[in-house]
Amino acid sequence: MSSRIVVLISGSGTNLQAIIDACATADYPGEIVGVLSNKADAYGLTRAENANINTVALSHKDFASREAYDLELIKRIDAFTPDVIVLAGFMRILTPAFVQHFQGKLLNIHPSLLPKYQGLNTHQRAIDAGDKVHGVSVHFVTEELDGGPVILQAKVPVFDGDNSDDLAARVHEQEHRIYPLVVRWLCEKRLSMANEQAILDGNPLPASGYAND
Numbered sequence: 001m002s003s004r005i006v007v008l009i010s011g012s013g014t015n016l017q018a019i020i021d022a023c024a025t026a027d028y029p030g031e032i033v034g035v036l037s038n039k040a041d042a043y044g045l046t047r048a049e050n051a052n053i054n055t056v057a058l059s060h061k062d063f064a065s066r067e068a069y070d071l072e073l074i075k076r077i078d079a080f081t082p083d084v085i086v087l088a089g090f091m092r093i094l095t096p097a098f099v100q101h102f103q104g105k106l107l108n109i110h111p112s113l114l115p116k117y118q119g120l121n122t123h124q125r126a127i128d129a130g131d132k133v134h135g136v137s138v139h140f141v142t143e144e145l146d147g148g149p150v151i152l153q154a155k156v157p158v159f160d161g162d163n164s165d166d167l168a169a170r171v172h173e174q175e176h177r178i179y180p181l182v183v184r185w186l187c188e189k190r191l192s193m194a195n196e197q198a199i200l201d202g203n204p205l206p207a208s209g210y211a212n213d
Contacts, residue, residue, distance in 0.1 A: 002030055003029055003186070004081060005031060005035075005084045006084070007086045008031055008088065009035060011039070013048075013092040015089060015179050018179060019088070019179065020047065020051050021034060028184065028187075034054045034072070035048035036077065038059060038060045039096075044089070066093070067095050067102045070095040070097060071097065072096060077102075085105050085107070086107050088179070094141070100143075102141075107141065108177075109170050110139065111136050112125075112145050113135045113136075114150055115147070117169050118146035121164075133155050133170065134155070136157050137152070138178055139173075142196070149197050150209035151185075151205065151210060156175075198210075
């Protein structure tokens with residue numbers, strides 16, 4: 001039986017599209033049952049509707065506090081009875097109550113080689129630091145911002161003369177490859193989290209996640 005996936009977005013939803021496309025293949029073990037956004041005009045909602053996926057737009061501006069918003073968001077997500085919750089460009093800092101409710105089911109993708117460059121403007125920060133290698137991390141979500149255990153990383157080169165858009169494009173290409181793969185692992189129940197570590201096929205992963213060179 002397919003695992004039930006809910007995806008949270010705030011923007012154009014390119015990673016959402018990569019997962020939609022993966023789910024459309026014959027052997028993929030998951031199905032996206034709902035897409036939620038805090039912005040009603042997010043293009044990702046259109047992507048979901050085009051794929052006949054249920055959508056929910058829930059504006060944080062309609063709530064008095066972050067806590068009140070997250071409690072309502074939990075209810076809306078729970079209505080889909082999901083097995084896997086995927087943050088795909090969901091531009092909200094989540095409350096501890098939200099994170100704890102979905103602990104071990106909640107994935108995020110971050111455009112850096114964590115623990116480097118938590119937060120925003122990661123591509124420019126990598127260029128400014130003179131890094132020769134940059135990349136992207138998929139990780140479990142914990143209460144620490146961009147601090148949960150890393151599951152998988154992909155590296156890209158930083159070339160002389162790169163601007164942040166050049167680097168972002170290179171990173172996005174890798175995002176669209178590795179995020180559907182990690183979602184697959186969680187759908188297949190090969191992946192779990194215990195004691196602040198990611199576990200794949202019964203083996204604790206190192207701090208930088210799964211590595212198979």
